[in-house]
Amino acid sequence: MQRFVSERILVQVGLLIVAVALFASTFGQSFSSSDLAQSPMFFPRIILVLWIGLGVISLIQSFKSDEKTRQIASWPRIGIVLVAALIYTNLIGSEGFFIPSVGFAVISLLAFGIRNPILVLLFAVLVPGSLVLLFNHTLGMPLPTSRFSYFF
Incomplete structure (x- = not known):
């Protein structure tokens, strides 16, 4: 259990939660443009999808890592x-x-x-x-x- 409560993993989970929340909030906004590519949310969604993907990859690497985890310093x-x-x-x-x-x-x-x-x-x-x-x-x-x- 100590392995899953390291500072690195907590920060990665926090960043992943922020990215998912921001991504979910982009769907609640309505714009007059009918074309998705012309929407002001098009590029932010791409960036957020990349952020979520990189966050998941980083989190998986941290879980699989054999590196000795340290206690949360403070x-x-x-x-x-x-x-x-x-x-x-x-x-x-x-x-x-x-x-x-x-x-x-x-x-x-x-x-x-x-x-x-x-x-x-x-x-x-x-x-x-x-x-x-x-x-x-x-x-x-x-x-x-x-x-x-x-x-x-």
């Missing part, structure tokens, strides 16, 4: 990241993308043991910042903005 660490992710997803709509992303990155990095303050600060600011630049200013696909500034 349940509280996983709990902290899950609670932070829940708060993060709820804050994006009201506070924009950038500010909650910086906070979530800082909490996640600290929870996973990255303690170098320069590295935490650089990663937490540069990754969300580069995504804002890419989507908002380069691709013209706006991410949610904060009530403080339309730049981020």
